[in-house]
Amino acid sequence: MELASSLNYKPNAFAQSLRNQESKIIGLIIPKIVHHFFSNIIDGVINSASEQGYLVIILQTEESYEKEKKQLQLLVDKNIDGILLSLSDMTVQYDHIKEIINQGTPIVLYDKITKSIDCSKVIIDDKKAAFNATEYLIKTGCRKIAHVRGPLKPQTTIDRFTGYKLALETYNIPFDNSLIYLTENLSFEDGYHAAEKILEDHPDVDGVFAFTDLVATGVLVRLNELGIGIPDQISIMGFSNWFLSKITSPSLTTVDQPGYNMGRKAFKLLYNELHQIKNGEPVRQEIVEVSTKIIPRNSTKQVIQ
Amino acid sequence: MELASSLNYKPNAFAQSLRNQESKIIGLIIPKIVHHFFSNIIDGVINSASEQGYLVIILQTEESYEKEKKQLQLLVDKNIDGILLSLSDMTVQYDHIKEIINQGTPIVLYDKITKSIDCSKVIIDDKKAAFNATEYLIKTGCRKIAHVRGPLKPQTTIDRFTGYKLALETYNIPFDNSLIYLTENLSFEDGYHAAEKILEDHPDVDGVFAFTDLVATGVLVRLNELGIGIPDQISIMGFSNWFLSKITSPSLTTVDQPGYNMGRKAFKLLYNELHQIKNGEPVRQEIVEVSTKIIPRNSTKQVIQ
DNA sequence: TTGAAAGCGCTAACAG
């Protein structure tokens, strides 16, 4: 041993991997890296992984089903030990994922998940969070609340829409389908244009609940440009607590979605499975729910007591 | 071959790596993932890497010299084929990097570099870009321009400071050291507090050139709060063209620093070296300069013709 | 307790 360290011996990672059938590398598949929420996820995953001696390969799906399949295959072909995956918005069929799990590579889903796959997951309760967000708008006096939602298929967009609807029902506000605005890309521009349509269709709207902060920011900037008072005439509620929500004028009230923590939890679940597999223990699927909370800022009015 | 594909044969990546002494994995070391500029870098690197069949392991230094050393070692121990590195702000000594290069793992520096290491680099001309930014403020009528700079040691902060100073000289504006504000973390909060100090020390300042958009945004938000007219009383110039600079009120004039492209170029340089090494060709160091440009927005006045 | 050897799965070299 002394000789080894005096010669500055370092074991060869390839040979170790070949022999032990493990790489100490995991894959992290993300829809889009440049989104603030997802870069927080990456941060959490990388930090907790490195605490356990794992490295992380990152790939993006850019919301494409084909890319999701391709990136998963790349990771499996490299014999990584496990995968953290957030589904692309285009993914509605899950055989490619189930197959990988069946072949022995554990997958943990986070954020954008599906009930159709039996595996560990890290989620937030989107329905509850959207309910709370909408309820908050109602409690600040809003009565005609538009919802700028995302694409039809993903579970998150469905759940947040459902939560919105449920809050209206609970407070006896009639649901009006023409107040629902569908956006495809969940981009700043989508929000920007949605704002115009909302005003055109419903000049008397007094609140907007957007699917995510980026969209909410688009709405906010456009309403500002059009001289609409925020929150006096129209209140805006975002979702995710992106960094930018702190610096809009007025600052954006939003739902905090703790990406860093979700990243850490997701790695933890994967690590546990890896551990169980190595020790020949039965693998326990776990579903961890991370809690959200409303961050009151200045795009909404005071709650009426 | 038919039999192989009918049995769905996939070569074992561990054995391939062991045999060929290459992993087709590269390492990317980044100061802080959650910064918009760096997530663009990641995006560019991952995309161009995957075009050539390479995967990317990402690690952060969080501006710590110790972490930089540690992360480099982790990558080398995993036998990755090469490393893309942006120096931490605390790194002033480069032996750990030179040693890795000497032992045969190619390193390409990007963004935060040093002249002391002889290797391929992707840079912008910080001095020129800062000169242009300051010149732009002068041409819009500013005469008393504060500079919120970063830490003393990194080359980028030095170069941008030098460019600022040079522009003042060129336009016969006396340099005043009390207009230089040092920030340690280059954070939103740093800018926020700097704004207060600037006003306190120099109520007649008419322009602020900040080291980066995050700092500029902090300045902008605080000046807004204090009722200062932007750009009428004080103009603000950022640096990097982060996404958030588009959505501040007023929107922030800034210098576009093309992260995505820099990421692509950096991978390209590394790939070329890898190629040259494999073919036994002499390795050519290259220094690629990516051009920047000013993005005029509403935190500055019109250029006086 | 220490030491030797088999084998992980591939590729490149070499023999037939």
Added chain:
DNA sequence: CTGTTAGCGCTTTCAA
């Protein structure tokens, strides 16, 4: 041109 084999460097097993 096809088929066999050595060896990459490690770990684990088995023998001494």
